[in-house]
Amino acid sequence: xxxxxxxxxxxxxxxxxxxxxxxxxxxxLAAAPRPSPGPQSAPAKDYALIVGTVWGPDDRPVAGVPIKxxxxxxxxxxxxxxxxxxxxxxQRVPAGRQDYVIQADIKTPKGQPRPEITVQIEDNxxxxxxxxxxxxxxxx
Numbered sequence: 001x002x003x004x005x006x007x008x009x010x011x012x013x014x015x016x017x018x019x020x021x022x023x024x025x026x027x028x029l030a031a032a033p034r035p036s037p038g039p040q041s042a043p044a045k046d047y048a049l050i051v052g053t054v055w056g057p058d059d060r061p062v063a064g065v066p067i068k069x070x071x072x073x074x075x076x077x078x079x080x081x082x083x084x085x086x087x088x089x090x091q092r093v094p095a096g097r098q099d100y101v102i103q104a105d106i107k108t109p110k111g112q113p114r115p116e117i118t119v120q121i122e123d124n125x126x127x128x129x130x131x132x133x134x135x136x137x138x139x140x
Contacts, residue, residue, distance in 0.1 A: 046095035046124040052102060054083040055132045061087025062133060065104050072099035072118060080105075095124035104131055 050069070056062040063085045068077035083089045093100060103116035115134060119127050 047092045048095050048121040048124055049090060049092055049126040050100065050102065050119055050121070050129065051090045051126060052088065052129040052131055054087045054089070054104060055130055057133060063087055065106065065131075065133070067131070068103045068105050069093070069100055070103075072101055077103075093121060095121075097122055102129065102131060104133060106133070 052067075054062045054065045054067070061083075063083055065083040065087070067081050067083060067089050069079040069081075069091055070077045079091050079093075081089050081091060098121050100119050100121065101116055102119060103114050106114060108114055115131055117129055117131055119129055121127060
């Protein structure tokens with residue numbers, strides 16, 4: 001077997017690269033013990049995913065809209081995020097039966113509610129939603 005050692009592309013010295021390649025070829029590195037995941041590693045938790053798009057009055061996606069998400073029984077927002085350049089947002093929520101209110105945190109004319117929708121999660125699933133912003137009348 002012929003091994004050609006090249007120093008190009010190696011950030012270490014020539015001798016260090018040669019030793020590394022020899023160890024690799026002989027299987028010396030493959031036999032090195034691997035750390036086992038200790039008792040600290042917790043199992044992955046199930047979750048549901050709410051994915052949405054914010055739509056403007058012209059039915060085009062709107063970027064930069066602040067979004068608040070809270071459980072239907074709660075008043076305070078549990079998650080706050082912003083729609084991306086495609087008008088999209090995504091939030092992991094706990095798996096299990098729960099209703100969530102998704103609200104656009106924007107200014108509205110006095111007496112008008114902020115745009116919102118309610119999403120029902122049953123288990124560890126993905127829900128796709130659309131949050132539509134309405135045309136606002138002239139302000140006085």
